[in-house]
Amino acid sequence: MSSIDGVGAGEQVQEHLSALAAAIDGLTACDLTGLSDGELTSVMQQVEKSLRRAGAVGHRLIVETAERSLPGKLGHKSVNKLLIAVLRISAADASARVTAAKSLGTWHALSGQPLPADLPETAAAQRDGNIGPDHARAIRETIRKIPHAVSSTDVTAAEQVLAELARSATPEDVEKAGHELLAHLNPDGNLTDERDRKRLRGIRLGRQDKNLMTPISGHLDPEARALLDPILAKWARPGMNNPYDPESPTGAAEHPGVDRDQLAAAAGRDTRTTAQRNHDAFKEALRALLGSGVLGSHRGLPVTTILTMTVDQLEQQTGVVTTASGGIVPIKDALKLAERSHPVLVLFDHNGRPLHLGRSKRLATADQRLALIAAEGGCTRPGCDAPATMTAVHHVHDWSRGGVTDIGALTLGCDGCHALIHDGPGGWKTVTAPEGTEYAGRTEWIAPPHIDPEQKPRVNHRHHPRQLLERARRKANARREAGIRERGGSWPRRDARGEGPAADGLP
Known part of the structure; x- marks a missing residue:
């Protein structure tokens, strides 16, 4: 069990705390009005990264407090009660911090040997300042829902993929990707358990x-x-x-x-x-x-729900599908809905884009809109979660400037995001990802300089969690292989649920 040794350690901690307080005092007194738009957003990002890293320090403090049995010594029934009394925080906040420390903190055996965290990749991402408490919570909730019948190797791999995804995505993206991951790991389990729903x-x-x-x-x-x-x-x-x-x-x-x-x-x-x-x-x-x-x-209302599914899902009848409103429906329920609906078949190319549907008029046809709903899933501006039912069809290149109403030149955008596209200060731009790129054919949005000084074209992954998982899986594999090369081998560790040794590897 770790502890602070002597006065020297205490002085070292106080030195760091004094430097931290001085830095915060300095930032508090700084005149922010002199910053450019780009500098202001950069400062926001750096402060957020530091706050996230500070959360990892908080986990260490909670671990040390628990392992010293400090609550009992000070007359408190639990670590939660001690945090409430010492920090004057809410019971909900104290509970959230202790829960996070249990899965992300480094605890110790009775011999003093450090134990790997239950969610090691998630803990590492927080120490790097790449993820915050909401990211970690989304990962933890997904791992918690994985049935015990799933192998430790797959559980460990799932945590690695989600942690890698969280480094570049929002907590909502991680949560949505978690649903896809659960459907992949347990296609006939909790998500499609008809008895539970009944x-x-x-x-x-x-x-x-x-x-x-x-x-x-x-x-x-x-x-x-x-x-x-x-x-x-x-x-x-x-x-x-x-x-x-x-x-x-x-x-x-x-x-x-x-x-x-x-x-x-x-x-x-x-x-x-x-x-x-x-x-x-x-x-x-x-x-x-x-x-x-x-x-x-009549027996009921006609079905007007738009469902998107793959041929594999149709043949295997497992997993979940999405609706145009962003909802999630188990495949078996989706097929029940389809029995009473008017089927529409849309064919896609290898990049997931609908094949040509063009016209010479400005307004898109109903068929084009259906194809876009199936391909895009919702508003295409990065970070926007507006479902397809809350969007309109827009030209990637403005119609008044020669844009065409062909399926490859159309996209979905909600009213708020479409209003951001203009030539004035702070205006966004849209382009189509060229052939040969990772997301060829998808609509890319270019943010104004005050949001992204590099003005790098980006796509919205919010409605495509499978693509997010695939990209995160590749990055996690690369990171793992690089780590093995540096170590010259590998070692066993607990899986993401903290149960038994798990082999390294991703499915």
């Missing part, structure tokens, strides 16, 4: 309260969620179905009877939250359903 499904209506409001809670199965998403995408649009705005259009936003100018004006006046818009849309949809007579003459 048991959990349900909608509960509570008693009306003093305001005559009724609380609602429950769980929708993947099929019900996939049916609800496209309804909310059209009926819960800002400006639509607002019961407190007499001029608000009712019904679906894309109905030909809806006045575009009236809708735009209503959207500008709409102050409802997303939850309130969803409520009003749900209420209006129920009203329309009851008034349509369909309940008395």
Whole structure:
């Protein structure tokens, strides 16, 4: 069990703390107004990296506190209670820190021998300052959900891939890629367990309260969620179905009877939250359903969900697929939906791009939009998670400047991101990745200099978690091979769940 030896160690720690305090004092007193846009964003990145590395120091302190049994000595029942008392942090924060230290910290055997971290690659990425607490939490939650039947080698490999991905992606990217990884490791397990979904499904209506409001809670199965998403995408649009705005259009936003100018004006006046818009849309949809007579003459609403799946998934009937609204549906449920839907076949080239669908007019066809939904999955600006149902078809090269309405020259973009494309200061640009590059045919966005001084073209991986995992796997393999060459061999270690020795290697 490690400890601080003598006064010399204490003085060394105090010296570092004094330097840290002096650096923070200096940065606090600095005049930031003199920084250029590029310098300001660079400073933000450097400060964030230092804060992330400081988190690794926090893990060491928690480990030392626990291994010394310090809470008991000071009259606290647990490390959590000690942190709350000493640091004056919330119980939730204390719990999160202790949980992170358990999986990322370096603990010791009774002999004093250091033990490898449960998530060694994740811990290394945090020490480097490349990932933060949310990245680590997403990795930890994914590893926790891997069944014990999966081999230790695969669990270790999964942690390496996710940690490598986290170094260059957002926590949301890691979480989404984790779903894909779980589906790969356990295609017929928890994610596609129909018995669990049957048991959990349900909608509960509570008693009306003093305001005559009724609380609602429950769980929708993947099929019900996939049916609800496209309804909310059209009926819960800002400006639509607002019961407190007499001029608000009712019904679906894309109905030909809806006045575009009236809708735009209503959207500008709409102050409802997303939850309130969803409520009003749900209420209006129920009203329309009851008034349509369909309940008395038809078994249900027609399916309008757009599902994207590969031929392999169709043949093997395992894994998960995505909807145009960004939802995840187990393949078996997706096939149930497809039984009652109108099938549309879209063929792709080797780069994952749809084959030619062109026209001479400015507006894209419905078929082109379907092809783009299958290929892009959502807004293509890097980092944006807007699903395909919240996007419009846009020209990569502006139509007014000679752009064509061919499938290879079109992309999906949400309204907010598309507004960022302009020639003025701070404007973004879009191009198509050339042949021979890693993501040939994909839409690349070029950020303005204040965001990316290098103005490197980038693609959005948020809707393509499999590509993220593949790229991270290659990097993790390269990093592992380089480490083995430096060590001149390899050694056994615990797997990512902290159970038994695991062999090095990636599947």
